[in-house]
Amino acid sequence: MRAVNLIPADQQRGAGGAAGRSAGGAYLLLGALALLVVMAGAAVQSGKSVDEKKSELARVTQQATEAEANAQSLQSYTKFSSVRTKRVDTVSQLAASRFDWAHSLREVARVLPTNAWLTALTGTTSPTVSVGGGSSSLRGALSVPAIQIEGCTTSQASVAKMMARLRLIDGVQRVSLEDSTKAAKVAGAAAGAGAASGGSADCRGGSSHFPLFKIVVFYEQPAAPVPVTGGTTQTAAATGTASSTTPAASSASTTPSTTTPAASGGVTP
Template sequence: MKAVNLIPMDARRGAGAPDRSGGAVYGVLGVLGVLAVIAVLYGLTARSLNTQEEQLAQLTADSTTGVAAAAALEPYVRFGQIADEREQTVATIADQRFDWGLAMREIARVLPGNVDLVSLDGTRQGATAAAGSDTAAVGAPQITMTGCATSQASVALLMARLRAIQGVDRVRLESSSKGGEAGAGASSAGDCRAGDEEKPQFTMAVIFRAAEPAASAQAGGTAEPAAQSGAAATAPQEGSS
């Protein structure tokens, strides 16, 4: 027959008796392990945050220092910009220079003896010009003169001589009329005919080339007046009206 142990399991002794602690010990050890891992992760995370905060503080300090340095250098930057702007302005003015004195001397040199001038006005053409119109190029120097001559032939001779000046683009006659004609052409400079109805008063414009001003005559020599170079041969003879 098979022996049967009638002693309850919890009252038994010896090797056959089960462990009273059961799996509780393993559970405690597992909890402790988890807590240890959490503690290590927390420490690592806290250390990383501290490092990042230190880096952020350093970057903030560097940024503040950089802004202060940039503000301190701002006047020098502005000074450099002003210097560049003035250099460009000077270069623009230099490119647009024109020897008005030389132009006046050339006009005086070719002026016929029977022509009297009462006004000279030197200007530059504006920024706009109507397409196809008889206007000078943008920035072209122009001298407008008003005077009197003994005849219309003298006015034509003056125009021919003025065209012979080096650097002149064209000569435009604004008006030329005698004292008895309608719209006598008297300008704001006054009537220089002194009551002589046979003496014409004229207004004409001498327009120079902007790219080749009269100042270039210093390097290439001045052009001879039309009367001396033979160009006056096409002008009306003195004494015709």
């Protein structure tokens, strides 16, 4: 006998009737559902990440606002500290670069011979500084602090000895003689009249033996200013507008008490 297949021909290929009739549509539907599930999960995850970023941004913004408020409250202290630092640096630089006139004048008084009497002493920190209209042709040789000395002594040899003693002063780099002259010899009566009428203007007192000298003592340049913290540089008092000083209350010159040559003559340094 021969076997006969009684299943209809349109149903013989598929394993089930539904799959055979839909021709794979069920699989497409399941794939679409799976894709939707994946997309929904990705959307949920992205939304969660965005919410976390927004929360972190809000927290950082709040911290920045609080920090800025604290900085504003402390700004006055910061400004005060900066101003204080700059002022301390400026004062320190000016103190380091100023010229010690008190010590210099003490040194001049210490080395000055007893047979010399002065009519003027002028101290300046720069040749551009003018005090009382006094001028010297040698003062402009060096742009450093200097003292101009004018007076009389008993002889030209005493002038040389006084210059040698002035070189012993602390910080002196040069001692220059501008002039040292004696008065012309005149008759006794005329000399007495000249001494009586204009003796105060000439320390020689009408004598032709005592020379009238002008000496300039040059000192070393004070320490230069250093840059101030913060990128600025302060100028020191040694730049030409520095103060000038004289033996008595910073006047241009000083005139000692009247001393006749005879009172100090014959005394060697």
